[in-house]
Amino acid sequence: MTNSVSVRPLAVGLFAAASLGVPPVAAQMSDMGVVAFETSCTSEAQAAFDEAITLLHHMMYVQAEAAFGRAAAADSGCAMAQWGIGMANFHPLWAGQPSAEGAARGRAAMERAVALAPGSDREAAWLDAVQAFYGAADDGYGAQLVAWAEAQEKVLEQFPNDVDAGAFTALARLATAPRDPDFVLQREVGAMLEDLNERAPEHPGVFHYAIHAYDHGPLAEKGLPFARGYSAMAPEVPHALHMQSHIFTRLGFWDESAEFNIRSARAALIGDSDDATSAHYAHAVDYAVYALLQRGDMDGAAALVAEMLGLERHQQHFGAAYALSAAPARVAMEQGDWAAAAALSETPHDSIDWTLFPQTRANILLARGIGAARTGDAVAAREAEAALAALHDDLVERGGGYWAELADAQRGSVAAWAAFAEGDAEAAVAQMQAAAEIEDRIGKSAVTPGHVVPARELLGDMLTELGREAEAREAYEATLALSPDRRRSSLALSGLKEG
Numbered sequence: 001m002t003n004s005v006s007v008r009p010l011a012v013g014l015f016a017a018a019s020l021g022v023p024p025v026a027a028q029m030s031d032m033g034v035v036a037f038e039t040s041c042t043s044e045a046q047a048a049f050d051e052a053i054t055l056l057h058h059m060m061y062v063q064a065e066a067a068f069g070r071a072a073a074a075d076s077g078c079a080m081a082q083w084g085i086g087m088a089n090f091h092p093l094w095a096g097q098p099s100a101e102g103a104a105r106g107r108a109a110m111e112r113a114v115a116l117a118p119g120s121d122r123e124a125a126w127l128d129a130v131q132a133f134y135g136a137a138d139d140g141y142g143a144q145l146v147a148w149a150e151a152q153e154k155v156l157e158q159f160p161n162d163v164d165a166g167a168f169t170a171l172a173r174l175a176t177a178p179r180d181p182d183f184v185l186q187r188e189v190g191a192m193l194e195d196l197n198e199r200a201p202e203h204p205g206v207f208h209y210a211i212h213a214y215d216h217g218p219l220a221e222k223g224l225p226f227a228r229g230y231s232a233m234a235p236e237v238p239h240a241l242h243m244q245s246h247i248f249t250r251l252g253f254w255d256e257s258a259e260f261n262i263r264s265a266r267a268a269l270i271g272d273s274d275d276a277t278s279a280h281y282a283h284a285v286d287y288a289v290y291a292l293l294q295r296g297d298m299d300g301a302a303a304l305v306a307e308m309l310g311l312e313r314h315q316q317h318f319g320a321a322y323a324l325s326a327a328p329a330r331v332a333m334e335q336g337d338w339a340a341a342a343a344l345s346e347t348p349h350d351s352i353d354w355t356l357f358p359q360t361r362a363n364i365l366l367a368r369g370i371g372a373a374r375t376g377d378a379v380a381a382r383e384a385e386a387a388l389a390a391l392h393d394d395l396v397e398r399g400g401g402y403w404a405e406l407a408d409a410q411r412g413s414v415a416a417w418a419a420f421a422e423g424d425a426e427a428a429v430a431q432m433q434a435a436a437e438i439e440d441r442i443g444k445s446a447v448t449p450g451h452v453v454p455a456r457e458l459l460g461d462m463l464t465e466l467g468r469e470a471e472a473r474e475a476y477e478a479t480l481a482l483s484p485d486r487r488r489s490s491l492a493l494s495g496l497k498e499g
Contacts, residue, residue, distance in 0.1 A: 031233070031234060031235065031236075032051075032054045032055070032058065032204060032233075032234045032237055032240075033054060033057070033058075033202050033203060033204035033207075033233045033234055034200070034202035034203060035050065035053050035054045035057065035164070035203060035204065035205075036163065036164075036200075037049070037050070037053050037164050039078065039080040039119065039123065040078075040080075040118075040119020040120055040123060041071065041074075041075045041077075041078035041080060041081065041119070042074060042075040042078070044074040044075065045071040045072070045074040045075035045078045045081060046071075048067050048068070048070040048071035048074055048081075049067075049068070049071040049078070049080060049081060049084065051067045052064050052065075052067030052068040052070075052071060052081075052084050052088075053084065053164070054204060055067055056084065056087060056088060057167065057203070057204045057205030057208060058204055058208065058234060058237050058239050058240055059091065059093075059094075059208065059239050060237065060238070060239055060280075061088045061089070061091060062088075062278070064084065064087075064088045065084075065085055065088035065089065065105075067084075068081050068082075068084030068085045068088060069081075069085065071084065072085070077116055077117075078116075079113045079116040079117070079118050079119065079123060079127060080118075080119075080123055080126065080127075082109040082110065082112045082113035082116065083109075083110075083113055083123075083126055083127050083130055085105065085106065085109035086106045086107075086109045086110045086113070086130040086131075086133075086134065087106075087130055088106075089102040089103060089105050089106030089109075090102075090103075090106060090133060090144070090145075090148075092145060092148075092171055092172065092174075092175035093171065093174060093175050093212055093446060094318065094319065094446075094447070095318050095319070095322070095403075095445055095446070095447040096317075096318030096319075096357065097141045098141075099316070103137070106130075106134060107134050107137070110127075110130060110131055110134050113127050113130075113131075114127075114131070121158075122158075122159055122162070125154065125155045125158050125159065126155060128151055128154070128155075129148060129151040129152045129154070129155055129168075130148065131151075132147040132148050132150070132151035133145070133147055133148035133151075135147065140399065142399070142401075145172075145175050145176055146176055148172060149169075149172035149173065149175065149176045152165075152168055152169050152172040153169055153172070155168070155169070156169045163196055163199060163200045163203060163206075164205070166192065166193075166196050167193075167196060167203065167205035167206055167209060168205070170189045170192055170193050170196075170205075170206075170209045170213070171205070171209050171212075173185060173188075173189050174186065174189055174209065174212055174213060177189075179442065179443070183216050183218065183219055186213045186214070186216060186219060187213075187219065189209070189213045190210060190213040190214050190219065190222060190223075193206050193209055193210040193213060193226075194210070197210070197226075202233060204230070204233060204234060204240070207226045207229055207230040207233060208230065208239075208240070208243060210223060210226040211223050211226050211227055211230065211243050211244065211246055211247060212246070212446065214226070214247065215246040215247065215250065215446060216250070216443075217250055217481075217482060217484075220247050220250035220251050221251070223246075223247040223250075224247055224251070226247075227243070227244035227245075227246070227247040227248065228244065230243055230244055231243075231244050231260060236267055237267070238264045238265075238267040238268040238278070238280040238281075238284065239264070239280055241260050241261075241263045241264035241267060241284075242260065242261055242264035242280070242283065242284045242287065244256075244260055245257040245260055245261050245287050245291070245449070246446065248260070248291075249287065249290070249291070249449045249450070250484070251484060252294070252484035252485030252486075254291045254292075254294045254295040254485070255291075255295065257287060257288070257290075257291035257449075258288050258291035258292050258295065258297075258300075261284040261285070261287040261288035261291065262284070262288050262304075264280065264284035265280075265281050265284040265285050265288065265304075268280040268281035268284060269281055275312075275313055276313045276314060276315045276316070276351070277311050277313060277314045277315060277320075278315055279314070279315045279317035279318075279319040279320040279323075280319075281308075281314075281320075282308060282314060282315075282319060282320040282322075282323035282324060283319040283320070283322075283323055283447070285304050285305070285307075285308045285323055285327060286322070286323035286326055286327045286330075286448070286449065287449045288301075288304055289301045289304050289305060289327045289330055289331065290330060290449035290450060291449070292304070293330060293331065293334040293335075293487065294485060294486060294487045295487070296487060298331070298334075298335055301330070301331050301334075302331050304327075305327045305328050305331055308323070308324065308327065309324070309328070309348065309349060312351070313351040314349060314351050314352060316351075316352065316353060316356065318357050318360070318447070319447060320352065321352050321354065321356075321357035321360040322357070322360045322363070322447050322448065324348045324349045324352060324360075325348055325360040325361065325363040325364050326360075326363045326448060326452055328344055328348055328364075328367075329341065329344060329363050329364060329366065329367035329452045330452055330453075332344065332367060332371065333367055333370070333371070333452060333453045334453070334487070334488060336488075338370070338371040338372075338374040338375045339371065339375050340371070341367040341368065341370060341371025341374075342367075342368055342371030342372040342375055342377065342380065343368075343371070344364050344367050344368055344371070345364070346361065346364050346365070346368070348364065358391060358394060358395065358398075359391075359395060359400060359403035359404075359406070359407065361391060362388060362391055362403075362406065362407045362410050363452050365384045365387050365388050365391065365410070365414070366384075366388070366410040366413060366414060366452055366453075367452065368380070368384045369381045369383075369384025369385055369388070369413075369414030369417070369418070370413060370414055370417050370453075370458070372384065373414065373417035373418050373420065373421040374417060374421075376421060377421070378418050378421040378422050381414055381417060381418035381421060382418050384414050385411055385414045385415045385418055388407055388410055388411035388414060389411050391407050391411075392404055392407040392408045392411055395407055402442055402445060403445075405438060405442050406438075406439070406442060406445075406451075408438060409435045409436075409438035409439045409442075409455055410435070410455075411435075412431050412432070412434050412435030412438065412455070413431075413432065413435045413455050413458055415431050416428045416429070416430075416431035416432035416435060416458075416462065417432075417458070417462070419431060420462060420465075425466055428462060429459075429462060429463070429466070432455065432458060432459040432462050433459060435455040435458075435459075436454075436455040436456040436458075436459050436475075438455070439451060439454060439455045439456065440456065440478075440482065450483055450486075453488070454479050454482070454483060454486070454489075456475050456478050456479045456482075457475070457476065457479045457486070457488060457489050457492075459475045460472045460473075460475035460476040460479065460489065460492060461492070463475060464492065464496070469496050472492070472496060473493060473496050476489040476490075476492050476493040476496070477493065480493070
């Protein structure tokens with residue numbers, strides 16, 4: 001019914017909004033972009049749907065689900081509102097899987113949608129796509145994503161001029177893309193989104209997914225216009241403020257990355273809708289901490305970590321767990337404070353159930369193990385190595401894929417430094433090289449600005465200590481090729497050149 005709307009909720013002073021209990025979307029979002037997704041629902045439901053679909057493209061899933069719920073309340077026969085609730089409860093590009101509660105809400109919404117008659121063939125196609133995801137639940141989350149992606153492709157085939165069909169198909173292709181050092185599919189998706197941008201220049205999903213498509217070292221320059229445009233389009237949406245830093249991180253733009261992630265974190269705090277701090281906050285803090293460390297602001301990074309750890313309750317979410325485990329490890333290890341790294345808590349925050357996110361424990365075990373080894377405690381280092389080996393095996397059994405491989409690389413790094421502490425330099429270098437090769441091959445996940453400390457950088461440290469400066473130089477240069485302007489590698493390389 002409504003066509004081509006720009007969502008511009010009432011602007012309210014942020015502190016006043018927080019004190020008056022204004023809903024987070026209305027309180028913080030003065031503009032979110034332009035989405036044109038017509039449905040057969042009533043005008044009141046369509047207005048809520050317009051807001052919800054825009055939030056969905058921003059990956060503000062909690063707020064999107066609430067807005068789709070308002071659409072359903074306004075029109076009990078609106079099948080597309082139920083589609084939206086189903087969509088809001090799985091997160092295609094995010095690490096981890098939907099919570100059991102979220103999956104149950106999504107399935108229930110799709111059961112309600114099945115009981116309603118779609119208002120058009122187009123709506124039926126959209127419903128089929130989400131039903132494909134929930135219908136494959138018995139086959140595992142990876143199979144669910146593939147089922148959804150295949151069905152989403154059919155929506156675009158049937159309605160090739162539908163911008164949202166194109167945007168969600170781009171997202172689906174990225175979510176199911178195989179790892180490829182040449183990024184062939186990502187280049188294709190990026191070109192597809194550039195074409196969509198010509199047709200819909202203010203569509204938030206187009207900007208958002210283009211950043212994800214180009215979030216790779218060789219492609220990052222192509223993502224820069226989308227990164228800069230996205231925050232201008234949605235200047236108070238936490239995830240939009242954060243997303244451009246995926247490109248800034250690839251290019252070593254530390255000042256901008258720190259600035260926008262701190263803004264993102266603040267916006268996420270203001271937008272909290274319950275007593276748990278949004279995972280968007282912790283995710284932005286981890287990226288901000290990384291950027292501050294790279295520009296040498298150690299005190300600023302430590303202060304942000306202290307603030308994050310000092311908050312009473314964090315959202316039970318993979319993104320929050322990852323940041324809470326990674327950021328403290330970064331502060332210690334980037335500064336070479338190996339004693340502090342060795343003393344890190346294995347459960348950094350009491351509000352997180354760490355058994356739900358086992359792969360995030362690897363960050364702490366890595367820091368503790370290398371910290372112990374580099375302070376001469378080979379016994380404690382071997383204990384961390386054993387814990388990482390057990391974690392790797394557990395992740396393999398769970399189908400952990402990327403995270404299982406990363407845990408193996410982290411285990412190898414700890415084993416290498418344990419061997420070094422024990423005096424076996426030959427074994428240490430061989431194990432460190434093997435760990436670096438795994439990390440180089442698998443790359444970094446989108447949930448992180450970078451590995452806690454790159455294995456190849458650690459190889460450079462080891463070779464430096466052994467006096468093998470030419471090989472160390474090669475290791476640091478290779479690290480910088482993947483992670484431009486990393487401070488530790490740059491300083492180490494400078495020292496070698498001066499030597």
